[in-house]
Amino acid sequence: MSNQSILRITRELSEIQKGSDLSLAVACRDIDVRHVRALIIGPPDTPYEFGFFEFSVKFARDYPTKAPAVTAITTNAGRTRFNPNIYAQGRVCLSILGTWRGERGEEWSSAQGLESILISIQSLMSQNPYENEPGFEDAKTDYDKKNQEAYVAKIRHETLRISIIERLEDYLGIGREKVPGVTVYNAEEDYQSNASDAPFEPFKDLCKRRFLWYYDSYLLAIERESEKYKDGQRFEKMPFEGPGNIMDGSFQYSSLKLRLQAIYERLHKEVEAWADEGKIAVQKEMSIASNLQRQFEQIVENYKKNDSVTLDLELVDKNPFIWQLVLFGRPMTNLDGGMFRIKIYLSPKFPDVLPRIKFETPIFHHRVSKDGILCYDPTRKDDLKSHIEAIIEAVEEESPAYDPRTLVNPDAAKLFWGTPEEKKLYNRKLRRSVQESTEY
Structure with missing residues (x-):
């Protein structure tokens, strides 16, 4: 592969990683940028909503003259076809990839790139994926309408079961029954030439954080x-499903709910354990402990000089891995007069594992879940000052652009983006929680 091709791929990866799109993520081993893993988070208001769909992307030596090869990994070990254009065996049918005959002008060109490919795949994850199958685009009969509803229903179930629950269970080591005689698709085969004892799981922390964000939606x-x-x-x-390329199974929502709750509890226990792990890191004088202590001291000094934001910041039990932030509501805003206690939990693996933010003071807010989980996105992942700035911005912003991927409290979001009367009700509920915050 030419240096020019490698530079092109590296630039594209960097642009996606630094971008603000919360639904796309990419990663590769440093040793080989030709083999990329990509994650697409299912679009809101579709049966794929907030699911985690992973793909393998292999760039040929003549990229960008030729499109890369894309394989779906989230396939239930090759047993589940999530879309008419995303086969159980991993094939992704798109004209942009040259895997499907498209209209003139839809074929690959060197002006396109990885992001345009991922957006094209994401566009397949629509409200009515039944229409993606050729010959069914204009299906209008009662039979087809019944099928459309049934197809959407089983995709929604399997999105929850396979792409979310089973993925998190695997990450957390929560056992589940293995199917005899079934070999799970091993994405690690893409990296066999790079012998390594550690599995390549680039989206592990991302999926854990997003699971906590979207738990109430699930x-x-x-x-x-x-x-x-x-x-x-x-x-x-x-009608278009055939042997070896089907979505078979049955609805088991009672079981899914229990498994979802078990994952949620396990994730909280994992975060709570960071306090003890942090104390050990301090005792061993590990560099991460001194790094966090130094960042804490610098941030405290910085905010002493900042008159525009009023906050208190301290370490819990002098542990640099557990911070407590007290945010005072800015005057002339909906938070005016409020006092919110926020815990910042840090892992000894920071910044590879990002902080978990928990509002201990209840607040009715579209970006704070019922259990106090905050949805925020820092500009610099390794800089805790950037995290604190993003926390404040997420809570204080009064006229944000509509982005359903940031709405982690369904009840609050429905009012905030509803009718004028519903928005007034949202503001009343928020103000009530602000008034009660000083008594909490």
């Missing part, structure tokens, strides 16, 4: 769908 989907589909009810087979 629960809401389960509660809503379980009213329509009873446990044990079989999935309906679509």
Whole structure:
């Protein structure tokens, strides 16, 4: 592969990693940028909502003259076809990839790149993926409408079961029954030439953080769908599904809810353990402990000179891995008069593992879950001052651009982005929580 091609791939990876799109992520081993892993988070208001869909991307030596080869990894070990254009065996059918005949002008060109490929795949994850199958684009009969509803229903179930629950169970070591005789697709084979004892799991922390963000949305989907589909009810087979390329199974929402709750509890225990791990790191005088202590001291000094923000920052039990931030509401805003206690939990693996932010003071806010999990995105992942700035911005911003990927409290989000009357109700609920914050 030419240096020019490698530079092009490296630049594209960097642009996606530094970008603000919360639904795309890419990674590769430093030793070989030709083999890339990509994660697409399912679009809101679709049956793929907040699912974690992983892909392998292999760049040929003549890239960008030729499109890379893309393989879907999230396939339930080759047993589940998540879309008419995303096969159970991993094939992704897109004209931009040359794997599907498209209209003139839809084929690959060197002006396109990895991000345009991922956005094209994401566009397949629509509200009605039934229409992606050729010949069914204009299906209007009652039979087709019934099939469309059934297809959406089983994709939503399997998105929760396979792309979210099973992925997190694997990350957390929560055991589940293995299917005899089934070999799970091993994405590590892409990296066999780079012998390494450590598995390549670039999206592990990202998925854990997002799971906590979207937990209430997952629960809401389960509660809503379980009213329509009873446990044990079989999935309906679509006209275009065939042997080896199907989405087979049955609805099991009661089980999914229990498994979802178990993951949530395990993630909280994992974070709570960081305090003890941090104390050990301090005792061993590890560099991460002194790094966090130094960042803490610098940030405290910085905010002493900052009159525009009023906050208190301290270490819990003098542990540099657990910070407590007290944020005082800025005057002339909806938070005016409020006092919010926020815990910042840091892992000894920071910055590879990012902080977990928990509001201990209840607040009715579209970016704070019912359990106090804050959705925020720092500009610099390794700089804790950037994290604190992003925390403050996420809470204080009163007229944000609409982005459903940041809405982690469904009830608050519905009011905030609803009718004028609903927005007024949102503001009243927020103000009430602000007033109660000083008594908490």
